[in-house]
Amino acid sequence: MNQLFDLTALELARAIARGDVAQSDVIQGSADCIAVSDKLNCFTAISVSDPIAATPDSSLSGVPMAVKDNLCLAGTATTCASRMLRDFIPPYTAAAVEKLLCAGAVCMGKTNLDEFAIGSTSETSFFGPVKNPWNLEYSAGGSSGGSAAAVAAGLVWYALGSDTGGSIRHPAACCGVTGMKPTYGTVSRYGLVSYASSFDQIGPIARDAADCAAVLDIIRGHDRRDSTSLPGPYPSLSAQLTGDLRSVRIGIPDVYFDEAVDEPTRCAILSCADALRRRGATVELCRASGLEHAVHAYYVLACAQASSNLARYDGVRYGCRAEAAHDVQDLFVRSRSLGFGREVQRRILLGTYLLSDENYDTYYKKAVAVRHQVEGAFRALWHSYDLLLTPVFPGPPPKLGQKTNDPVALYQEDRYVACANLAGLPALSMPCGMRQEGLPIGVQLLGPRMSDGAVLNAAFAFQQETDFHRRHPPMFGLGGDAE
Amino acid sequence: MNWDVVIGLETHVELSTQSKVFCGCSTAFGAPPNTLCCPVCLGLPGSLPVLNEQAVELALKAALALNCTVTPVSRFDRKNYFYPDLPKAYQISQLYAPLARDGHLDLPGGRRIRISEMHLEEDAGKLHHHADRTAVDYNRCGVPLVEIVTAPDLTGGEEAVAYLEQLRSILQYLGVSDCRMEEGSLRCDVNLSVRLAGSSELGTRTELKNLGSLRAVRLACEYEAQRQIAILESGGQVRCQTCRWDEEARRTVPMRDKEQVGDYRYFPDPDLPPLAVGEEWLTHLRAEQPELAHEKAARYARDWQLGEYDCATLTSRRGLAEFFEQVVALGAPPKQAANWIMGQVLRRLSADGLAVEEIPMSARSLADLIRLVEQGTVNRNTAVEVFDAVFTGGDPAEYVRTHRLEQSSDTEQIASVAADVLAQNHKSVEDWLSGKEKAAGFLVGQTMRALGGKAPPALVGDVVRQLLERERS
Structure with missing residues (x-):
C-alpha cells in the first residue's frame, strides 16, 4: 500500500485502470491516512463521495482528491471555514467539482482555509489553523492551506484550491507541492463562494506539474453560468508538456528579486534558473517597472469587492443568525458581528470605507488605474520574455501566530503573487529547494494570459531535471501504516 | 406671487420577459410566495448572474422609441445596501455607464420632455407586514426593470400624467412592458420643486413615492406644489426630503431627509462583463419598430379624416388599432369601421369582460358586416343584431341569409x-x-x-x- 502514496495522480489512475490496485483499497488507504492526520487540521469535513463510473478515457479516474471548503458540493456543508456558514448546505455543486466527479474523481472531503479565503496563513479559519506537514509549528500558508497540506502529507493525490491573491501558490510553496492558478476566466467560478470576483480563480494543488495539467484539462472550459468564463478554445495542456524549453525566454524581474528575498530563497531560485537553462531556456534578470503598486491596488480592489460579496450574509435567509435582535437592522449587525472573524471584519470595513462616496475616486478609481498600469507593465515584459520567474514569498513560511497581529506586513508579502491576479495571468508555484530548518522553498512561474500550457511545460521541464517535487515530509503517507 | 412647478419623473418599468434578468426563473405575477426563486435570485453563495439578452433587447427597443442614444458599451454596477428584501445586499443596476442617454418624448400637445437616461436593473423582493412579524417574498427578486429618468421638464400634475400615459402607450405598443400600475409593472417617483415664475434656478426638491395610480400622481403633484408654495410664501424653506403619498389622507407625508440617505457605494459589478451593443443590433431593432400610437393617430387623421377623439380611442391600445386597420384594409370605409369598433366592439368587449387583444371576431367578419349595411342588404338595427350573433364567430352574410334578415326595398x-x-x-x-x-x-x-x-x-x-x-x- 505504502508505495501507492509515492505515485502521482496520473500514475495512480493508470495503476487503477490496469487493475494493479483496487480502487476501493486506494480510497480506504486515503481515508485511513486522513483519519490519523487530525493534527494537521486539513479538513473541515470528511465525507467520501460516491465514485461515479467515469468515461474510460478519463486520466484521473478513481483518484482520491479533496476540495477547498469554499467550493460548493451539493448536500454537503460548505462552510468557508466561517461560523457564518457553519451549517450552510448548498443545493448545487461547483462547476469545477462537478467536472472532476464526472471524470471519476473521488472526493474525500472539504479542506480547511482562511475564513472566506481571506488570509495567507490559514489561521483565520473558524476551525483553527492548518499546520504545515513539514513542521507543525509553521503555517501551511493560505488561504488554501488545507488543500496544500493534505497533498503534501499524502492524504489525497491532489486538491482544488482557489486563488484570489496567491491563495493556491502561497500554501503550495509553504508545503512543497505544485499549485497552479490558471488564466482568469478559464475555470468556471460557478459554485465558488466569491471573495473578490474579478481575481478569484480555481486551480489545482498537486504533486507535480503533470498532475496539475491533467486536473486543469478536466476543469477548464467555457461555462455559460459564469459570465466571466472565457469562450476558449481550450487545447490540451497535458499535450504541451514536452519538457523542451529551447527558444523559451525567461525573465527574473528585478522588482521581485529584491533585498527582501533572503539568501536561501535567492539561491534556490538561481539554481532553478540553471535547471531551466539546462532544458534550453534563456534565463536572465530583467528590469520591470510599473509593478511597484500592484499589491496596494490589489488590496483596495479585493477589499472593495469582498465588502460587497460578503454583504449577503445578513442572518435573514441562511447562515449565522444572532438571537435577541430588537429590529432587522440590529439583526444584521449582531449576526455579522457574531458570524465573521476579525480578519474578515477588517477587510469588510476596509472595503466599505474605500467604496464610500468620499473615497471612491481617491482609492478605488486609482486602484483601477494602477491595475491597467500593471497590465501594461506585463505586456511590455512579454515583448522580451515568454515567462517570468519570481519568488512566491521572500523568506521562510510564517510560523503559526507569528504575524497575525501585523496584518499590513502580511499583506505586503503578497506582492510576489497578487500581481498575477491583478493582470489575470496564469501562475504556478513549485518546490525548488529546502531550507536548513527543513522547510521547502517555492518558486513562481508566470506567463501571458492563456499561456497556461507554456507555464506548465516550464515547470514540467524543471521537474524532469530535479526531484524537489518528489520530496515528502517525514509524516508523508504514514496514515496507511500508522496502526 | 406666481410660481412655476418643476417636475422630473423616475419611472420603473417591468420588462415583459418570460424569465428574470439574471437567471431562468419565471417573472409571472401573483404566484405563491417564494415559488419563483433559485440560487441566483436568492443570492446563495457561489451563484452568479447571467444576463438575459431578451431583457436587453426590450430595453433597447424602449431606448430607441424614446429617441435615446444607446451607450455602445454599458456596464452593470452594484448598488450596495442592507435590506431584508435584497438577498445579495446589493442591487445590480447601472450608474456609471447606463444603457442609454439623452432621449425625448413628445407629448400630444407637442411639448418635448427630455429623457436624461435609462438603465437596466433588477427588482427586489417584497415585504409583507403582519401584526407580529414581517415575511419576505423573493419572487420579484431579479425581475427585469428599466428605469427611465426625465429631465425636470414637466410643469404640473396634469403634464406628469400626460407623460406617463404617452410613455405607457409607447411601451405597450413596443411590447416592452404591460405597464400595469396596479400590478406594479409601472412605478413612478416624482421629484418636484417650485420656483418664482420666470426664474431659471431650481428650488429645493422633494421626492414623492408610493404613487399607485395616475390619479395619485396628479393629486400628489398638486398637493405637494401647493404645500411648497405655502411654505415659501410664508417665508419658510422647503426641506430636501423623501415623502410618501398617503392615498387616504390625500397628502404627502415625510419619510426621511435626503441628507440621511445612505451611501450606496456603487462600483462596477465584477461578475458581469461590459455590455456591448453593436450598430447592427440597433439597425435591426429600428427596422422592427412598430408604428407607435401617436404616429398612427396622425396617419388616421391625415389619410382618413378621422376626428381627434376617434384617433385617440382607436390607438389607445395596439390591439385595437391593428384590428381597425385590418377592417379598413378589407374594404370598410374608415369612418364606418371606426364607429363600429368604438361603439359595438368596445361595448361587447366590456360586456364580455375581454381585453382588446382578445376580440373573438375576425376583422374579415366585421368588414363583411359593414359591407352588408353599405349595400343596403340589412339596415343598421338588423346589423347590430347580426353583429351580436357573429361576435364570437360566424359569417355575417350567412347569418343574414339563414335568418332571412335581408331588408326589402319593394x-x-x-x-x-x-x-x-x-x-x-x-x-x-x-x-x-x-x-x-x-x-x-x-x-x-x-x-x-x-x-x-x-x-x-x-x-x-x-x-x-x-x-x-x-x-x-
Whole structure:
C-alpha cells in the first residue's frame, strides 16, 4: 500500500485502470491516512463521495482528491471555514467539482482555509489553523492551506484550491507541492463562494506539474453560468508538456528579486534558473517597472469587492443568525458581528470605507488605474520574455501566530503573487529547494494570459531535471501504516 | 406671487420577459410566495448572474422609441445596501455607464420632455407586514426593470400624467412592458420643486413615492406644489426630503431627509462583463419598430379624416388599432369601421369582460358586416343584431341569409304594410293631421316593426309620409 502514496495522480489512475490496485483499497488507504492526520487540521469535513463510473478515457479516474471548503458540493456543508456558514448546505455543486466527479474523481472531503479565503496563513479559519506537514509549528500558508497540506502529507493525490491573491501558490510553496492558478476566466467560478470576483480563480494543488495539467484539462472550459468564463478554445495542456524549453525566454524581474528575498530563497531560485537553462531556456534578470503598486491596488480592489460579496450574509435567509435582535437592522449587525472573524471584519470595513462616496475616486478609481498600469507593465515584459520567474514569498513560511497581529506586513508579502491576479495571468508555484530548518522553498512561474500550457511545460521541464517535487515530509503517507 | 412647478419623473418599468434578468426563473405575477426563486435570485453563495439578452433587447427597443442614444458599451454596477428584501445586499443596476442617454418624448400637445437616461436593473423582493412579524417574498427578486429618468421638464400634475400615459402607450405598443400600475409593472417617483415664475434656478426638491395610480400622481403633484408654495410664501424653506403619498389622507407625508440617505457605494459589478451593443443590433431593432400610437393617430387623421377623439380611442391600445386597420384594409370605409369598433366592439368587449387583444371576431367578419349595411342588404338595427350573433364567430352574410334578415326595398310591399298600420292607428293619423309631427315617427316605427325591421328606415319614412299626405287631401 505504502508505495501507492509515492505515485502521482496520473500514475495512480493508470495503476487503477490496469487493475494493479483496487480502487476501493486506494480510497480506504486515503481515508485511513486522513483519519490519523487530525493534527494537521486539513479538513473541515470528511465525507467520501460516491465514485461515479467515469468515461474510460478519463486520466484521473478513481483518484482520491479533496476540495477547498469554499467550493460548493451539493448536500454537503460548505462552510468557508466561517461560523457564518457553519451549517450552510448548498443545493448545487461547483462547476469545477462537478467536472472532476464526472471524470471519476473521488472526493474525500472539504479542506480547511482562511475564513472566506481571506488570509495567507490559514489561521483565520473558524476551525483553527492548518499546520504545515513539514513542521507543525509553521503555517501551511493560505488561504488554501488545507488543500496544500493534505497533498503534501499524502492524504489525497491532489486538491482544488482557489486563488484570489496567491491563495493556491502561497500554501503550495509553504508545503512543497505544485499549485497552479490558471488564466482568469478559464475555470468556471460557478459554485465558488466569491471573495473578490474579478481575481478569484480555481486551480489545482498537486504533486507535480503533470498532475496539475491533467486536473486543469478536466476543469477548464467555457461555462455559460459564469459570465466571466472565457469562450476558449481550450487545447490540451497535458499535450504541451514536452519538457523542451529551447527558444523559451525567461525573465527574473528585478522588482521581485529584491533585498527582501533572503539568501536561501535567492539561491534556490538561481539554481532553478540553471535547471531551466539546462532544458534550453534563456534565463536572465530583467528590469520591470510599473509593478511597484500592484499589491496596494490589489488590496483596495479585493477589499472593495469582498465588502460587497460578503454583504449577503445578513442572518435573514441562511447562515449565522444572532438571537435577541430588537429590529432587522440590529439583526444584521449582531449576526455579522457574531458570524465573521476579525480578519474578515477588517477587510469588510476596509472595503466599505474605500467604496464610500468620499473615497471612491481617491482609492478605488486609482486602484483601477494602477491595475491597467500593471497590465501594461506585463505586456511590455512579454515583448522580451515568454515567462517570468519570481519568488512566491521572500523568506521562510510564517510560523503559526507569528504575524497575525501585523496584518499590513502580511499583506505586503503578497506582492510576489497578487500581481498575477491583478493582470489575470496564469501562475504556478513549485518546490525548488529546502531550507536548513527543513522547510521547502517555492518558486513562481508566470506567463501571458492563456499561456497556461507554456507555464506548465516550464515547470514540467524543471521537474524532469530535479526531484524537489518528489520530496515528502517525514509524516508523508504514514496514515496507511500508522496502526 | 406666481410660481412655476418643476417636475422630473423616475419611472420603473417591468420588462415583459418570460424569465428574470439574471437567471431562468419565471417573472409571472401573483404566484405563491417564494415559488419563483433559485440560487441566483436568492443570492446563495457561489451563484452568479447571467444576463438575459431578451431583457436587453426590450430595453433597447424602449431606448430607441424614446429617441435615446444607446451607450455602445454599458456596464452593470452594484448598488450596495442592507435590506431584508435584497438577498445579495446589493442591487445590480447601472450608474456609471447606463444603457442609454439623452432621449425625448413628445407629448400630444407637442411639448418635448427630455429623457436624461435609462438603465437596466433588477427588482427586489417584497415585504409583507403582519401584526407580529414581517415575511419576505423573493419572487420579484431579479425581475427585469428599466428605469427611465426625465429631465425636470414637466410643469404640473396634469403634464406628469400626460407623460406617463404617452410613455405607457409607447411601451405597450413596443411590447416592452404591460405597464400595469396596479400590478406594479409601472412605478413612478416624482421629484418636484417650485420656483418664482420666470426664474431659471431650481428650488429645493422633494421626492414623492408610493404613487399607485395616475390619479395619485396628479393629486400628489398638486398637493405637494401647493404645500411648497405655502411654505415659501410664508417665508419658510422647503426641506430636501423623501415623502410618501398617503392615498387616504390625500397628502404627502415625510419619510426621511435626503441628507440621511445612505451611501450606496456603487462600483462596477465584477461578475458581469461590459455590455456591448453593436450598430447592427440597433439597425435591426429600428427596422422592427412598430408604428407607435401617436404616429398612427396622425396617419388616421391625415389619410382618413378621422376626428381627434376617434384617433385617440382607436390607438389607445395596439390591439385595437391593428384590428381597425385590418377592417379598413378589407374594404370598410374608415369612418364606418371606426364607429363600429368604438361603439359595438368596445361595448361587447366590456360586456364580455375581454381585453382588446382578445376580440373573438375576425376583422374579415366585421368588414363583411359593414359591407352588408353599405349595400343596403340589412339596415343598421338588423346589423347590430347580426353583429351580436357573429361576435364570437360566424359569417355575417350567412347569418343574414339563414335568418332571412335581408331588408326589402319593394315600395309597394312597404306601402301595403304601412297602409295597414295607418288603418289600425286612426288616433295617430288624426294627431298628425292636427299638426302633431311626432305621430309620424310613431307610425314609421310601427311600420318598421311590422316589416320585421327588414327595410331601409328612410324609405319607410318616405312611404308613410306619402300615405299621410294622401289622408290630408
